[in-house]
Amino acid sequence: MYAQLRAHEGRAATAGRGKDLVNEPMIRHWCEAMGDTSPAYRGPDAVAPPTMLQAWTMGGLSGHTDSTGRSAAYDEMFALLDGAGYTSVVATDCEQEYLRPLRPGDRITFDTVIESVSPRKTTKLGTGYFVTTRTDVHADGELAGTHRFRILKYRPAQRNKVPEPTRRPRPVINRDNAGFWAGVAERRLLIQRCTDCATLRLPWLPGCNACGSAEWDTVEAGGEGTVFSHVVMHHPSFPAFAPDGEGGPYAVALVELAEGVRIVSNVIGVPYDKVRVGMPVRLEFLVADPDLKLPVFRANEGG
Numbered sequence: 001m002y003a004q005l006r007a008h009e010g011r012a013a014t015a016g017r018g019k020d021l022v023n024e025p026m027i028r029h030w031c032e033a034m035g036d037t038s039p040a041y042r043g044p045d046a047v048a049p050p051t052m053l054q055a056w057t058m059g060g061l062s063g064h065t066d067s068t069g070r071s072a073a074y075d076e077m078f079a080l081l082d083g084a085g086y087t088s089v090v091a092t093d094c095e096q097e098y099l100r101p102l103r104p105g106d107r108i109t110f111d112t113v114i115e116s117v118s119p120r121k122t123t124k125l126g127t128g129y130f131v132t133t134r135t136d137v138h139a140d141g142e143l144a145g146t147h148r149f150r151i152l153k154y155r156p157a158q159r160n161k162v163p164e165p166t167r168r169p170r171p172v173i174n175r176d177n178a179g180f181w182a183g184v185a186e187r188r189l190l191i192q193r194c195t196d197c198a199t200l201r202l203p204w205l206p207g208c209n210a211c212g213s214a215e216w217d218t219v220e221a222g223g224e225g226t227v228f229s230h231v232v233m234h235h236p237s238f239p240a241f242a243p244d245g246e247g248g249p250y251a252v253a254l255v256e257l258a259e260g261v262r263i264v265s266n267v268i269g270v271p272y273d274k275v276r277v278g279m280p281v282r283l284e285f286l287v288a289d290p291d292l293k294l295p296v297f298r299a300n301e302g303g
Contacts, residue, residue, distance in 0.1 A: 004080060005117040005129060011073035013133050016064040018056045018108030022048050022139070027104070030055065047101035053137055053145045054096070056108040074114065077131070078153070085155045086128045095148040106139040115148065128154025166240045168288040177204045179218065187285045189221040189295050191261055202261040221257050223283035225297060227267065228256040230275050240288070241266070251275040255297050269298040 020026065027048050031041050034049070041049055048056075081087075102108075118130035135147040173181050180203070183190035192201045194208035195215045207214045230253035233241070237248050251272040256262045267275045268284070281297035288294055 001080075001084060002117070002119055002129075005077060008073050008077040008114050009116055011114050012071045013074040013112040013114050014070050015111035016057070016059070016109070018110070019059060019064070020056070022056060022102045022104050022106040022108065024104050026055070027052070047103050050098040050101070050145070051096070052102070053098065054094075054135075054147050056102065057110045057135065057137060057147075077114065077117075081129065081153045086153045088126065088128075088154050088156050090125060090152050090154070092130065092150045092152050094150065097146045098144070099146075100139070100142065100144050102139055102144055106144075108144075109138045109141075110135050112136075121152075123152065123154065124157065125152065126154040126157040128152050166238070168240045168292060168294070170292065176206050180204045183218070183220075184285065184293050184295055187293065189223070189263075189283055190218040191221055191257075191259055192216050193219050200259055200261050202257075202263055219259070221259055221283065224258040225255040225263075225281050225283070227275060227277055227279040227281060227297075227299075228254045228262055229277060230254065230267065232272050232275075248272075253281075253297065255281055263295070265294075266296045267299050268296050269300065275299065 024046065027041055027046065030049060030052055031037070034051075036049060038049075040047055112133050112135040114131070115134040116132045118132075120127060120129055130150055130152050132148055132150045135149070136143060137145045137147065171181060180190055192204050193199070193216060194201070194211060194213050195217055196213035197208060197211040199208055199210040200219070201209060208216070230251055232249050232251055234249045241248060241250050249272045251267045252264065253267045253275060254262050254264055255267075266286075267279075267281060268286075279299050281299045284296055284298050286294045286296045
């Protein structure tokens with residue numbers, strides 16, 4: 001197997017041309033995203049940040065329409081690995097080498113070869129082969145840098161451990177919100193109230209966000225509310241959040257209580273796609289497991 005894989009070393013993988021010339025707008029966007037304020041990347045003598053090397057070779061959502069595409073050798077090598085059961089893939093690392101600065105106006109071309117295939121390795125993920133490709137990036141025909149990208153193509157390790165039942169994540173309880181969760185454990189939704197200015201606050205805070213006072217007591221929510229806004233969670237799936245155990249989708253809402261404060265929680269009682277802004281809801285307490293109660297809100301589909 002290893003000998004067959006090594007026969008692909010040095011063979012072409014792909015080639016193409018950058019969709020855009022090196023340009024100042026892309027440099028500016030990159031620097032803003034990375035927080036890089038170097039003066040070398042601004043002004044009439046600006047150069048592109050070296051770490052943008054791969055960015056100029058990317059084809060975007062539409063891909064490289066004028067490139068050669070993946071080579072037959074590349075597809076053959078991966079078909080060989082897939083056929084032998086090494087069907088999973090994970091990127092492991094990349095290396096870049098910079099030979100000359102890229103400047104606005106440079107026309108980028110690139111070609112990629114299969115540089116090396118490792119002997120079979122065993123990792124915690126499974127057993128497989130590390131495949132390294134090398135992309136040579138040229139600016140107006142002059143070699144400007146190289147980009148090496150390494151992946152592990154592997155057969156997943158067998159997992160014999162019996163998975164534990166999926167549980168709801170535990171809330172983070174600290175000295176500022178312990179009283180709230182103690183109330184929930186007693187099936188009471190407690191709202192903080194400033195004893196100086198009577199402002200209600202939820203979630204709980206160590207001080208009043210209206211007057212700054214650190215003194216407070218609580219009032220118990222009556223339980224009536226309306227959906228102020230909501231989202232539907234499709235991914236990642238999480239069985240503990242779905243009544244049917246399939247992991248979603250499920251609705252998460254910002255509920256405005258009759259007392260005027262708002263709380264983030266799940267809406268139950270109606271399909272996720274029937275939740276709407278302004279829908280009346282009523283507080284309930286969900287026993288997620290023997291150690292956890294949670295406030296949720298039940299809606300009436302006809303309400």
